[in-house]
Amino acid sequence: MADRLITSAKELSNSEYFYGHRACAGCGGSLALRLAMKVLGPRIFVAIPANCMSATSFLHPQVAFSVNCMISPFPATGAVLSGIEAGARALGLKDYHVVGFAGDGGTADIGIQALSGAIDRGDRVIYVCYDNEAYMNTGIQKSGLTPYGSKTTTTPAGKNFPGATGRKKDMFEIVAAHGIEYAATASIGYPEDYLRKVSKAALCQSTSYIHVLAPCSTGWGFPVEETVEIAREAVDCGLWYLAEYENDEFVLNKMPKEFTPLEDYLLKQARFRHLKERDMEHIVHGRDKKWEKILKNWK
Amino acid sequence: MDRPKIVRYEKPGKVENYPCGAIRVGTLVQDNAGWRILKPVIDHGKCVMCLRCFLLCPDGVIDKSGKILEIDYRFCKGCGICARECKVEAIEMVREGGDEDAG
Amino acid sequence: MPGKKIFISGDEAVAEAVRMARPHVISAYPITPQTVTVERISDFVEDGSLKSEYLHVESEHSAMSAAIGAAAVGARTFTATSSQGLLYMAETLPYASGARFPIVMMNANRTVATPWALLSDHRDSLSQLDSGWMQVYCEDAQEAFDMILQAYRIAEDPRVMSPVMVNLDGFILTHTYEMVDLPDQEEVDAFLPPYRTENRMDLEEPRTVCYASLDEYMEFHMKQEFDMRKARAVIAEVDRDFGIRFGRQYGGLLEKYRCEDADAVIFTLGSVTGTVRSVIDSMRGNGYRVGLVKMRFVRPFPEDEVVDIAEKVKAIGVLDRDLSIGYEGIVFSNVSSSVLRACSAPAMVNYIGGLGGRNISKDNIQEMFLELLRAADGEKGKRVRFVNVGSEYDG
Numbered sequence: 001m002a003d004r005l006i007t008s009a010k011e012l013s014n015s016e017y018f019y020g021h022r023a024c025a026g027c028g029g030s031l032a033l034r035l036a037m038k039v040l041g042p043r044i045f046v047a048i049p050a051n052c053m054s055a056t057s058f059l060h061p062q063v064a065f066s067v068n069c070m071i072s073p074f075p076a077t078g079a080v081l082s083g084i085e086a087g088a089r090a091l092g093l094k095d096y097h098v099v100g101f102a103g104d105g106g107t108a109d110i111g112i113q114a115l116s117g118a119i120d121r122g123d124r125v126i127y128v129c130y131d132n133e134a135y136m137n138t139g140i141q142k143s144g145l146t147p148y149g150s151k152t153t154t155t156p157a158g159k160n161f162p163g164a165t166g167r168k169k170d171m172f173e174i175v176a177a178h179g180i181e182y183a184a185t186a187s188i189g190y191p192e193d194y195l196r197k198v199s200k201a202a203l204c205q206s207t208s209y210i211h212v213l214a215p216c217s218t219g220w221g222f223p224v225e226e227t228v229e230i231a232r233e234a235v236d237c238g239l240w241y242l243a244e245y246e247n248d249e250f251v252l253n254k255m256p257k258e259f260t261p262l263e264d265y266l267l268k269q270a271r272f273r274h275l276k277e278r279d280m281e282h283i284v285h286g287r288d289k290k291w292e293k294i295l296k297n298w299k
Numbered sequence: 300m301d302r303p304k305i306v307r308y309e310k311p312g313k314v315e316n317y318p319c320g321a322i323r324v325g326t327l328v329q330d331n332a333g334w335r336i337l338k339p340v341i342d343h344g345k346c347v348m349c350l351r352c353f354l355l356c357p358d359g360v361i362d363k364s365g366k367i368l369e370i371d372y373r374f375c376k377g378c379g380i381c382a383r384e385c386k387v388e389a390i391e392m393v394r395e396g397g398d399e400d401a402g
Numbered sequence: 403m404p405g406k407k408i409f410i411s412g413d414e415a416v417a418e419a420v421r422m423a424r425p426h427v428i429s430a431y432p433i434t435p436q437t438v439t440v441e442r443i444s445d446f447v448e449d450g451s452l453k454s455e456y457l458h459v460e461s462e463h464s465a466m467s468a469a470i471g472a473a474a475v476g477a478r479t480f481t482a483t484s485s486q487g488l489l490y491m492a493e494t495l496p497y498a499s500g501a502r503f504p505i506v507m508m509n510a511n512r513t514v515a516t517p518w519a520l521l522s523d524h525r526d527s528l529s530q531l532d533s534g535w536m537q538v539y540c541e542d543a544q545e546a547f548d549m550i551l552q553a554y555r556i557a558e559d560p561r562v563m564s565p566v567m568v569n570l571d572g573f574i575l576t577h578t579y580e581m582v583d584l585p586d587q588e589e590v591d592a593f594l595p596p597y598r599t600e601n602r603m604d605l606e607e608p609r610t611v612c613y614a615s616l617d618e619y620m621e622f623h624m625k626q627e628f629d630m631r632k633a634r635a636v637i638a639e640v641d642r643d644f645g646i647r648f649g650r651q652y653g654g655l656l657e658k659y660r661c662e663d664a665d666a667v668i669f670t671l672g673s674v675t676g677t678v679r680s681v682i683d684s685m686r687g688n689g690y691r692v693g694l695v696k697m698r699f700v701r702p703f704p705e706d707e708v709v710d711i712a713e714k715v716k717a718i719g720v721l722d723r724d725l726s727i728g729y730e731g732i733v734f735s736n737v738s739s740s741v742l743r744a745c746s747a748p749a750m751v752n753y754i755g756g757l758g759g760r761n762i763s764k765d766n767i768q769e770m771f772l773e774l775l776r777a778a779d780g781e782k783g784k785r786v787r788f789v790n791v792g793s794e795y796d797g
Contacts, residue, residue, distance in 0.1 A: 009350035016359035019303055019374065020327040023357065025334060026378030031357040043605050047471065060615040061308040066325030068603035070474050070612040073494050076467030079459060083429060083471020083479075084603075086455040090426035090477055096605055114467065117460030191354055225379030225392075228355050310618070317618070317625045319563050320502035320601030321609040 006199040007192050012038045021064035022056035026224030028214035028231060029053055031188050032130040033101050036210075039198040040126070042067055043096045045084045049111060050074040051103040052137045053130075075110040077102045078118030081125040097202055099126040104145035105135045107211075108169045115209075119178040122206040126198070129171060129209070132216035140219040144169045147239070148286060149279045150271045152219075157274040167286065175209045176245040182208040183245040189213070189232025193242055193253060200244075213240050221270020230268065237265040238287045241294065250298035262287070301364045302371040303327050331358070335377030337392040343367045345389035352381035352390060405586040412575035415543040415582045416482070416508045416568070417442030419550035421452045422590040423506075426477035429457035429468035433487040434520060435572040436510040440482055454480075462487035466494035466505075473503035474611045476602030478554065481505065484572060485512035485526045492530060498565050499534025500626065501612045502601050504557030505565040506550065507535075511672065511723075512572040513758045521759020522572040523723040524671060528700070528732040534626060536566040536633060537700045539671040543580040546570050548650055551594055555640045558597050562633045564626070571673040573759070585648055593647050633702050655704035657696040658711070660686060664693030666717040666774035668753075669737055671697050674721060674762055681767040692771045697733065705740045712744035716778035719770050721789075723756040730754075730786050749777035755789030766790050 006012065017037040023030040033053055037044065046069040048054040054071045057064035072080035077100040085098045102111050107129035115127060134152045135141040141154040142164050151163040175183045181204045186194040194212055201208035215230045217223065222230055234240040238259040244251045262284055266272035275283075308328045311317050341352075346368060353361040353368060360371040361381065382390040410418065416439045420428070428447070430440045446452035455472075459465045462483050469479040483491060488509055498505050513523045527537055536556065540546040546568065553566035570576050603609050615622055638654035645651030660682055661667055670678050675696045685692050695711055697704070712718065718741065722731025729735065734752035741750065753770055755762045766789050777783055788795065 009354035012354070014301055014362060014364045016302070019325075019359055020329075020331065021358070022331065025357075025376035026380055027357050031355065034357065034359050035354075042608070045475065045603055054614070058610060058613040060322065060613050060618065061326050062328050063322070063324045063326050063610050063613065065610065066303070066608060068605065068608045069324060069610045070471075070603065071614065072471070072612070073463070073467050073497055076464055076470075076494070079429075079464035079467035080471035080474075082457055082459070082464075083427065083468035083473075084475055085471075086427045086429075086457050086468065087472030087475040087477030087479075090455045090472075091475060093475070093605060113460055114464050117464055120460070121458060188355075225383040227357070227378070228380055228384055311621075314621050314624045314628065317621050319560075319625070319629070321603070321611045322613065324608045324610050 004199065005196050006039050007196045015042070017042060017067045018057070018065055020062065022059070023052055024218050026217050026227045027052070028188050028216060028227045029103070029130045029132055032128065032212045032214040035191060035194060036099065036101070036128055036198045037067065039195055040097045040099060040202055044068065045088070045096065045098045047072040047077055047080045047084065047100045049077045049102050049106045050137065051106055053101055055137050072100070074106060076114045077106060077111050078114035078116070078127065081127065082118045082121055082123040085123045085125050097126060098124070099128065101128045101130060103136070104129065104131040104133055105143035108144040108171050116178065119175060119180050119207045119209070124204065124206055126201045127207065127209045129211045130214040131211060132214050132219060134219050136216045136219045145171065148283055149275050151274060152271070162275060162279045163271070172211050172243065172245070176250065179248070180209055181206045181246065184210050185241060185243050186210055186212040187231045187235050187240055187242065189228055189230070189235060190242060197244070219271070222268050233260060233265045236260040237262050238291060239265065243298065252294060252298045300362045300369045300371060302362055305330060305373065330373040331376050332373050335375060335395050337377045337379060338372065338375065338395055339370060339377070339379065339381050339390045340393050341368055341370065342389045342391065345387050347387055349386065351384055351386060355380050355384050405584055405589070407581050407583050409579055410543065410582050411438060411577050411579050412543040412546050412570045413438035413510070413577065414442050415547040416550055416570070417446065418582070418584055419547045420480050421446045422587055423551055423554050423594060424452070424478070425454055425480040427455045427457065427469065427472035427479045428481065429459050429465045429472070429479070430481050431459050431462045431465045431483070431487060433462070433484045435512060435576045436482045436484045436508065438576065439508060462491040463494060466491040466498060469505045470494060470498050470501065470503060473498070473505055474603055476597070476599050478597040479505050482508040484510040485514055488526045488530065489514060495530055495533035495535055497612070502563040502626070503565060504554070504563055506553045506557055507565065507567050508550065509567050509569050510572045510576045511569050519758035522574055523757045523759065525724045527567060527569050528724045531701060531732065534564060536564060536702060537569060538566065538698055539569045539700070540575065541673060541675045541696065543575060543578070543582050544650070545652060546575060547582050547584070548644065548648070551590060552640050552644055554594055556633060556636055559636045562629055562636050563601060564630055564633065569672065574673040589647060593644065630702050634704070637699060652698060655699045656707050657698060659694035659696065661693035661695065661711065661714070663691055664715055665691045665778045666719065666771055667693040667695050667711065667715050668719040668721055668767070668770060668774070669695045669697055669733065670721050671700070671723065671733060674723065674756065677762065677764060678767050681764050681771065685768065685771060690771065690775065700733065700736065703736055703740070708737055708740035709744045712741040712748055713746050715748050717749040717751070717774040719751045719753055719774045721753045721755060721770070725754050725757065749774070750785070751777060751783065752786045753789050754786060760790055762789055
């Protein structure tokens with residue numbers, strides 16, 4: 001049970017609670033799960049809806065978790081977490097955490113209703129959205145968190161469309177708008193920051209939410225060894241940001257002096273390689289507008 | 300090295316002996332070693348035990364319980380994040396089955 | 403709490419039973435005509451007479467999902483729904499039953515849209531017949547009260563470990579007031595001991611529930627099926643024990659009324675049973691040999707009992723308050739397949755009635771019996787008939 005802030009690998013136990021899973025080599029999502037569970041320790045209840053993590057880790061008889069775990073119905077991670085917490089409370093269980101790991105689609109699309117309900121009830125659960133920006137488990141289809149210009153199997157890039165045309169939903173801010181006790185964004189490219197945020201969530205008395213960017217080499221199209229690097233660059237080029245929401249305030253954790261070139265980040269990835277100059281401009285414009293808002297309103 | 304054992308799975312035989320719901324966790328019946336083309340090899344002379352590789356391995360195969368870091372090759376998929384992220388270049392990715400196959 | 407008789411509605415009877423069953427967690431979303439149940443339960447939680455966690459969920463899908471989460475740590479759970487709500491939670495029903503969670507749910511039977519209607523029929527619950535849930539249908543508020551208590555005993559029996567849906571006809575039962583006998587809490591506690599299970603996640607010995615199985619999927623489901631078959635005996639056993647303790651017994655899977663020497667019987671579900679009983683009483687007075695089979699459980703299906711009846715009567719009518727569009731009544735299909743196993747072949751007629759709350763009158767029922775008696779004598783007629791239809795139709 002995490003009872004203090006954890007900010008380094010040294011403080012993590014050598015025990016693994018997520019081991020032997022069948023996720024792709026270099027999977028960012030599995031790193032996000034593994035690290036969060038290492039922070040939270042063995043006395044946890046984990047619920048995971050349909051996604052790569054459940055598909056690759058619960059295959060009876062091989063169970064890659066060594067902690068209590070279950071697959072939740074796809075739309076219902078938030079509700080299952082609430083149910084576990086209510087049951088544990090009613091049964092008088094002590095010293096435990098209830099944590100969910102849902103993907104971007106499982107959070108921002110099909111699971112948003114149940115997530116909203118859980119936050120509204122204020123149940124003491126930790127909800128982690130590991131965001132790889134598309135439905136990877138089903139073969140890279142567009143989700144509500146797929147960014148503009150991203151080529152997926154349902155947003156092919158061609159003469160008429162530059163790939164996905166939606167804007168990535170601001171899940172962090174949607175969650176914050178509930179008045180949640182604690183919410184944060186993170187990236188596996190900044191693992192110490194992520195560890196700190198998970199341990200902070202563990203100290204909360206009500207619902208907490210962490211949105212961690214977790215690149216998918218298969219879906220994004222980059223070499224497997226670059227997963228962490230890409231996750232870092234997403235922050236450095238300004239397309240993702242590290243922030244927290246608590247006590248009704250937004251706080252920016254990392255203020256980039258200047259952004260690294262957007263093209264470098266985008267063109268490393270097959271999903272963006274088709275982008276034309278005007279698409280790039282559109283993305284730069286979106287980024288700058290977002291940062292204008294962040295710098296104006298957040299601490 | 301302190302990493303889980305691989306166990307043999309015996310089917311229950313009779314349908315009535317199948318579990319009614321819950322089963323134990325942490326049961327590993329198969330390794331992932333066959334996925335690998337390249338394998339990470341740590342040069343312990345260069346390693347400064349910063350634990351960055353331990354921290355960033357998606358599969359958690361780097362064990363820090365001993366005096367030196369050890370890799371559980373049964374579950375290493377050979378992604379190479381450890382080598383890429385190592386700040387002192389103490390990890391080399393070598394071809395599986397090659398002469399360097401010492402790990 | 404000492405036993406007493408009180409004048410309450412079916413919805414309230416369910417709430418009273420839930421209070422006495424002491425579930426750890428209740429998660430529910432309001433839908434007419436189930437609402438009174440969840441309102442009363444909320445009152446009980448508020449006044450402290452029911453020490454449960456009440457989760458105000460944002461949908462029926464979440465209601466069942468939260469119940470699944472709570473059951474996953476070994477909590478006794480309750481939820482309630484109706485109609486569209488049941489269909490909205492449909493995905494989670496086989497989820498709960500496959501995970502072998504003994505959740506008890508009240509369903510206020512209401513028809514499904516479209517056209518929209520608020521009144522009762524059984525299209526909602528019967529559409530979920532294959533979900534791995536036991537389904538019981540109640541005739542009155544007392545039976546609803548009693549069946550909530552019995553449902554927990556049956557569901558949580560280690561031989562069964564499957565969820566139960568307790569069905570009450572919307573408005574006709576949920577909103578009609580009757581005298582209901584409430585037993586003493588101590589007697590209820592003796593009948594329904596606290597729920598203990600190994601089918602749960604456990605902090606001391608971590609486990610998984612709701613996992614995946616590719617190679618052995620069939621074996622897991624065969625076990626579920628075999629345990630559901632065992633539930634038939636458990637249902638009878640629990641009914642007998644309930645009778646001994648509380649003086650009310652319902653016949654287990656089904657109840658036969660004046661069937662001994664009957665030539666024609668009608669199968670019913672739910673509240674229409676009372677009307678059929680009274681028609682039988684008056685027809686019997688006039689020498690007609692007619693009887694009633696009140697189907698209580700549709701899952702598990704009372705196969706042997708139906709075969710036994712089919713071998714003794716000349717004509718069977720099945721009154722379905724549902725319709726599997728494109729075929730026939732769902733209960734009729736189920737009864738027919740068991741009748742095929744009988745050594746004799748009674749005439750079979752399917753009466754589709756009461757859809758969307760359409761009245762089924764005593765006259766309608768008497769006409770059915772008269773037609774069945776003619777069929778028993780060899781007269782050929784239609785296999786599927788619609789009851790009390792105001793408009794003409796071909797078909």
